[in-house]
Amino acid sequence: MSGRADTDWRPSLPWPGADAHKHARGRLGVVSGKASQTGAARLAARAGLRIGAGVVRILCPPDAAAVIAPAIEAVMLSPFGSPEALAELAEGMHAVVIGPAAGVTDATRANVRALAATGAALIVDADGLTVFEGWPSDLFDVLDRxxxxxxxxxxxxxxxxxxxxxxxxxxxxxxxxxxxAVIVLKGPATVIAAPDGRMATNGNGAPWLATAGTGDVLAGMIGGLTAQRMDSFDAARAAVWMHAEAARGFGPGLIAEDLPDRLPAVLAALYDPRS
Structure with a gap:
């Protein structure tokens, strides 16, 4: 299938039912970088929470915990000291975002590979991609669709x-x-492709997204939808569209911090109580 990533994914958006509880709405993990690089994870985590994940937890190196804790409220926090400890914390999570400001280090590479064994859907961004430059098969070998x-x-x-x-x-x-795995090739007309041949191009790109941190928000949005068990290709298409729609609604002066709090209005416009 090929087409535009407009809104034909709407029927598969995960809305909570009358009997919903937080764990039923999906558990999302977001891996943070070191103490001086925590903002990206906080942006991703807030976006994942805003888009509907029931439980969002930042997983961080021990030195980052004291920095992150005063800056979050509904988002939870767990420090880890090794790839094995990270994988243990991620057990039971439905999706994990890794890469935003994670650091281009051997530790990031090991953390990606450890998370791949947990069964959680991975959203790999930024440093989580760059760290495999020269060894892409080390990443591809642990991914699934x-x-x-x-x-x-x-x-x-x-x-x-x-x-x-x-x-x-x-x-x-x-x-x-x-x-x-699903590829989200970002740009003014973001292309989303799945390994089974499905592909779409987003048609509502906004120039206001050309600012630092907006990609971290997008990763968190994809993670939040995937954590709610939305098909990964549809989750990516939906998140890309809503990300741009939130930016278009804000307009000039947008910074990444503005995006998560624009999502409720975007979601409300998509919500059909009859569905």
Missing amino acids: DDVLTPHEGEFRRLFPGLLENGREAAARAAAEKAG
Whole structure:
């Protein structure tokens, strides 16, 4: 299937029923970087909570806990000291975001691989992608079709050298097949491709998103929808569209911190109480 990522995913949006409780709405983990690099994880976590995940927990190195704790409220916090400890914390989570400001380090590479064994859907972004430059098969070998990679063009070239020479849509489709996961190739017209051949191009891009941290918010949104058991390809398409819609509604002066709190209005416009 190929088409535009407009709103044909609406019927699969996860709305809570009358008997819903927080754990039924999905558990999302977000891995933070070190103490001086916690903002990206906080943006992603808030976005995941705003888009409907019932429980969101930031998983952080021990030195970051004292920095993050005063800056969060409904988002929970758990420190970890090793990849094995991280994987143990992630057991029972439905999705985990890793990469935003995680650091281009051996520890990040080990953390991605440890999380891949937990069964949670992974949303791998930013440093979680760059750290596999030169060794992309080390990443692809641990992914499955429920996982999502969210590269901008620079990160895409690091993992899939040469593919962009064939154009963005062909490149995204080939990358999804090669990685065995959903690809979100970010840009003014973001392309979303699944390993089974489904592909869509987002049609409501907003220039206000060209500012630091907006990609972290998008990763959290995809994670929040995936944690609610939305199909990963549809979750990516929906999140990309809502991300742009939130930005368009805000307009000039947008910064990444504004986006999560614009999501309730976007969601309300999509909600059909008869569904």
